[in-house]
Amino acid sequence: MIYHIPWIHTPVRTVLAIWHQLSKTEIPELAKCSVLMRERSRVEETIHAMQRAGAGSLQVISDFDMTLTKFTYNGKRVPTTHNILDNQLLINENCTKKMRELLNTYYPIEIDASLSAEEKLPLMVEWWTKVHELLIQQKIRKDMLAVAVKESSVMLRDGCKLFFDRLSEHQVPLLILSAGVGDVLEEVIRQNHVFHPNVHVISNYMDFDKTGVLRAFKGQLIHTFNKRECALSQAAGLRQLQGCPNVLLLGDSLGDLTMADGVSEPKNILTIGFLNDQVEERKESYINSFDMVLVKDETMDVPNAIIRYISSSRDK
Ligand SMILES: [Mg+2]
8 A cells, every 4th residue: 555655656656757768768778687776766866867967977987808898709708908918929838827827716716705805905916916927027029919919809898889989979088997907908999999089098007118028017006906096096186087077887896896986076976887707696796786787798788878868968
């Protein structure tokens, strides 16, 4: 008999009206079975508020590996920016072997749902540091990076070109905050012809000597679980992101959720998490942490539909 109580009747009707509008007509992609939401009404209210403010108030903050790139293609893992370096042109067999051993040791820890971020943190630092030390020993040549990217099987998600192009068209800043290798990441988006002027990258950049040989990594190490510190120390200062209080955040790791912590005076933040791996073990924690979870969805269909809707505002 709850629907007879007047004070609950109206909000329920409003929520149903919004749901009907967004899911059924304006953004039918939200009804895809890969989309999970803890609180659908809040998500739809946030998208509505972002649409009313228009594309001019929007910024997108995204992770790169396994968020903008695919997780698998034809049943095979798509390489991350670090794994693209696993190419005979750049590193020897022994180094490949050592990097795989590190992956087999530390990746299960990264995605272990029974460990907290605090417990994982020192181990992630250990993993990244060991990988970077190995890479430096290999004296990687800068001019071979483009070849390694071309020869790799890295792939952006389906619809990613539209994602980059639409954000550029509406002059929406896109900040990519990646724990991968910035030089490789830039080469991937350059070769996909989507490195538009609205794209800003914060990542681990290589430091080459005068002859173009890798000698170190620049600045503060970025790994999966210190993105908050990077957002506060580096992203917060980016002039291009000022005046964009509405944030669409995309990630595939719980550590990605802190990427918007550097945004000053945010108004609306919508977080979307790609759940690629260990779905059953991690589904609950993802639903409790991200506003929207996309399960084993190798496309950008949902983010694209939301951006299309937000940028359809007449008074932008
Ligand atoms: Mg990632």
